[in-house]
Amino acid sequence: MTAKPTGDRPPEDLPGEVDVVVVGAGIVGLATAYKIVLASPGTTVAVVEKESGPALHQTGRNSGVLHSGIYYKPGSLKAVTAGVGRAEMVEFCRTHDIRHDICGKVIVATSADELPRLDELNRRARANGVAAERIGPERLAEIEPHAAGIAALHVPETGIVNYTEVCEALTGELAARGVEVVYDAGVRSVTVAGERVRLITAAGDIEAGLMVNCAGLRSDQVAGMDPTVETDTHIVPFRGEYFELAEERRHLVKGLIYPVPDPSFPFLGVHLTRMVDGGVHAGPNAVLALAREGYTWTDVDLGQLRESLTDRGLWHLARLYWRTGAGEIWRSLNKAAFVKALQRLVPEIESSDLARSPAGVRAQALTSRGDLVDDFALVDGPASVHVLNAPSPAATASLRIGSTIAERVMEHIGP
Ligand SMILES: Cc1cc2nc3c(=O)[nH]c(=O)nc-3n(C[C@H](O)[C@H](O)[C@H](O)COP(=O)(O)OP(=O)(O)OC[C@H]3O[C@@H](n4cnc5c(N)ncnc54)[C@H](O)[C@@H]3O)c2cc1C
Structure with a gap:
């Protein structure tokens, strides 16, 4: 035909x-x-x-x-x-x-209130058949010498x-x-x-x-x-913004350094990621994008904006997570706040070590009732x-x- x-x-x-x-x-x-x-x-x-x-x-x-x-x-x-x-x-x-590169990663608890969630992740690892080891600060210092943490999970795979x-x-x-x-x-x-x-x-x-x-x-x-x-269901676009670590500071991160995630939020929290070309990325955060392919705050699609503003499910979500969402927007607009989140993982990182790098937008499905x-x-x-x-x-x-x-x-x- x-x-x-x-x-x-x-x-x-x-x-x-x-x-x-x-x-x-x-x-x-x-x-x-x-x-x-x-x-x-x-x-x-x-x-x-x-x-x-x-x-x-x-x-x-x-x-x-x-x-x-x-x-x-x-x-x-x-x-x-x-x-x-x-x-x-x-x-x-x-x-x-x-x-x-199978470089392994560490999920780092930086305060005592994160320890129960770290233990829960360890249980999940076992249930999912993933090799993971609960480690203390000494072992963490061997794997990631510049990471801060009172305990961590090491995931070698x-x-x-x-x-x-x-x-x-x-x-x-x-x-x-x-x-x-x-x-x-x-x-x-x-x-x-x-x-x-x-x-x-x-x-x-x-x-x-x-x-x-x-x-x-x-x-x-x-x-x-x-x-x-x-x-x-419909898609809600969440932008994830990144910074890149200056070349002379890449030694601060050997592999992958993640925070303990908030289990009620679908994203993992800003982390430090070594890339295969040797660079180190910091991010991504999670802010509502104003266009499906909205890679910056100025990428605005009026149709998408109208859709978001009249989306009852998204309003429901916003009511539940307004505090987390506000924190993410604050970190998007304020580099110092973003740096502070990274310093919890690697205290030596400074604002001058970081330059913005291209963002991504995640497609996250949401039900009409507002469930992710x-x-x-x-x-x-x-x-x-x-x-x-x-x-x-x-x-x-x-x-x-x-x-x-x-x-x-x-x-x-x-x-
Ligand atoms: C910031 C960020 C970090 C992430 N980190 C990781 C990670 O480290 N590891 C991991 O496993 N996953 C990660 N993910 C998730 C992962 O990237 C996605 O799950 C995966 O790329 C989805 O692939 P896809 O093919 O479904 O979507 P896409 O890669 O978005 O591909 C969809 C394609 O459909 C095309 N398209 C859209 N509409 C039409 C149309 N009408 N007609 C024809 N073509 C159309 C688009 O142009 C696009 O090329 C991350 C995602 C983001 C955004």
């Missing part, structure tokens, strides 16, 4: 018809496409992406941590996929010559990688298997007729037996275009699978998430 373009541009690169079309060339979309063709080499797959390259949003703007799976509720998809997903990601890096480099390897694997990743092809609308789905994109139309929505910060908008699914969706969330339509929540550790676990989605795809279309 020939594609009849209703978008602005002719469908030069867009196959008119495939078995499966994946929306979004972030790490979840690319890993999913890869796992589908591995599971069923005869299946024709295309990936459509609104930007001009892969990994330009969450995947290319994150901390680059290979998470161990310590934080997550035992039995949750996050807990189940993080451990196996990390091992699979490390193996993928090895076989594809991608820079990575945690590592670092650059997920953009992983995506480059994935696009190479896809090209070798005949899967086209079509850029500048933002999906504008979706129609479903019987068991076929038709996408109108900026690069033309494409028809498929199944659509897999991996649109990250816009996954709720793409789900909203599918007339066959109803969802109770904690776990990964997938919803099926007759001709679609929607990934409605894929926050951290979804980059770590992406290959495993891709396998889970590929299994669902096979149930829909057959091997």
